[in-house]
Amino acid sequence: MLLISAYLHANIIKDIGAGKGKYYAVNFPLRDGIDDESYEKIFKPIMSKVMEMYQPSAIVLQCGADSLSGDRLGCFNLTLKGHAKSVEFMKQYNLPLLLLGGGGYTIRNVARCWTFETAVALGVDIANELPYNDYFEYFGPDFKLHISPSNMTNQNTSEYMDKIKTRLYENLRMIPHAPGVQMQPIPEDAIPEAKEEEENPNKRISIFSRDKRIACDEELSDSEDEGEGGRRDAHSHKSKRQKSDETSKETSETGKTGLSYS
Numbered sequence: 001m002l003l004i005s006a007y008l009h010a011n012i013i014k015d016i017g018a019g020k021g022k023y024y025a026v027n028f029p030l031r032d033g034i035d036d037e038s039y040e041k042i043f044k045p046i047m048s049k050v051m052e053m054y055q056p057s058a059i060v061l062q063c064g065a066d067s068l069s070g071d072r073l074g075c076f077n078l079t080l081k082g083h084a085k086s087v088e089f090m091k092q093y094n095l096p097l098l099l100l101g102g103g104g105y106t107i108r109n110v111a112r113c114w115t116f117e118t119a120v121a122l123g124v125d126i127a128n129e130l131p132y133n134d135y136f137e138y139f140g141p142d143f144k145l146h147i148s149p150s151n152m153t154n155q156n157t158s159e160y161m162d163k164i165k166t167r168l169y170e171n172l173r174m175i176p177h178a179p180g181v182q183m184q185p186i187p188e189d190a191i192p193e194a195k196e197e198e199e200n201p202n203k204r205i206s207i208f209s210r211d212k213r214i215a216c217d218e219e220l221s222d223s224e225d226e227g228e229g230g231r232r233d234a235h236s237h238k239s240k241r242q243k244s245d246e247t248s249k250e251t252s253e254t255g256k257t258g259l260s261y262s
Contacts, residue, residue: 004026070147
């Protein structure tokens with residue numbers, strides 16, 4: 001299993017796992033105020049490299065909502081659309097995908113987030129206007145599905161993100177590359193026949209070798225379009241040969257042949 005996380009901690013990049021699990025933890029330390037555009041710039045290339053190197057058979061994606069703009073404890077600035085880009089991107093790999101909840105301390109936005117990402121996972125478009133329900137008043141004053149980002153400063157500069165990505169790529173290179181299917185030659189089932197041009201005419205062939213090339217009469221069979229009466233198996237071939245021998249014997253006794261000479 002390979003764990004990928006993005007948190008607001010400066011030193012989590014050093015947390016790469018231990019023992020047999022070393023380099024199987026990928027942590028991207030984010031700074032305050034990351035927005036949709038910056039998040040997409042780190043998520044897609046990092047996850048593309050992870051999928052290339054690790055080649056998992058299944059994906060578990062935790063969709064914590066504390067990275068949304070306006071969260072009581074979080075300090076990121078993502079909208080629902082930017083947050084759901086991760087679900088949309090991982091769906092493209094057509095692998096078994098398990099979506100989980102997670103953190104989130106502004107409850108109405110958590111409900112918005114998981115509703116929208118469920119729709120993304122199912123490939124369904126839903127309206128921005130919220131339908132009336134028992135908790136409708138909690139989503140005021142706009143009563144909309146989507147939220148707007150705040151004006152907080154994005155401290156994740158391009159130079160910072162490129163530096164972190166480079167270091168994470170180096171860690172990912174330490175993971176044993178997923179083995180591919182090796183192409184190997186398939187041995188022939190039949191014994192190859194000796195080519196006539198390769199045989200030495202001056203070399204005598206033993207009687208034993210010559211006898212091995214003789215096919216048994218009972219194994220012979222004509223094709224469907226040869227002769228009259230359609231296909232003949234070994235039994236019918238043998239019966240016809242016996243009949244021919246009896247005719248020859250009868251002709252010999254009467255002093256007649258099937259040929260005429262002038």
